[in-house]
Amino acid sequence: MERKPTEVRQEEIKKAVLSIIDQEGMHNLSTRKVAERVGVSEGALFRHFRTKRDMILALVDEVEEVLMKSLRDVAAEESPAEDRLLRFLCTHVRYLTANKGITILLFSEAAHANDPELKARMLKILNEQKRLAKKIVNDGISAGDWDDSINVDHFATLYMGIPISLNIELVLSPGGVNTDNFCKKMLAVLERALKPVK
Numbered sequence: 001m002e003r004k005p006t007e008v009r010q011e012e013i014k015k016a017v018l019s020i021i022d023q024e025g026m027h028n029l030s031t032r033k034v035a036e037r038v039g040v041s042e043g044a045l046f047r048h049f050r051t052k053r054d055m056i057l058a059l060v061d062e063v064e065e066v067l068m069k070s071l072r073d074v075a076a077e078e079s080p081a082e083d084r085l086l087r088f089l090c091t092h093v094r095y096l097t098a099n100k101g102i103t104i105l106l107f108s109e110a111a112h113a114n115d116p117e118l119k120a121r122m123l124k125i126l127n128e129q130k131r132l133a134k135k136i137v138n139d140g141i142s143a144g145d146w147d148d149s150i151n152v153d154h155f156a157t158l159y160m161g162i163p164i165s166l167n168i169e170l171v172l173s174p175g176g177v178n179t180d181n182f183c184k185k186m187l188a189v190l191e192r193a194l195k196p197v198k
Contacts, residue, residue, distance in 0.1 A: 126160070162190075
């Protein structure tokens, strides 16, 4: 058995966890299956993650480090709000498509397992996504591009419906989801809500 650096092995383990969840469901996730998928013994697996819960929390770390950092970067750009909203949405879509509904699975696990730490972390992620969407919309309103009478909180909730419904489709559609032009189509819908009525 090849000995790999800790970071490489941990990435393999996280990918195996996601693959099992995607193909067999969260309820079939076990340390034995993860070890088999990675090609290591359970003992070797436990050198990297002590428990199945630790593996799930590592996936939450990944969402925070990769997805949320990318979304923060887009929201902080100086470009027009319309461009940022498109990039924000596409960043979300690309991450979810590449990681097969990871966040919906984590939200499901948080609810099912009744794990206070996992629930708190997932709520923080949800709230930050909404906060960043609101920042982009408020910037567009300040620039005079979008309707200043729109309820920004309601818009953020509407926005979150897009990645959540995409997530659900990714989990439930065995043949995959056609995401061609998905971002532009969804942006067109969002902009209809944002543009002032003439």
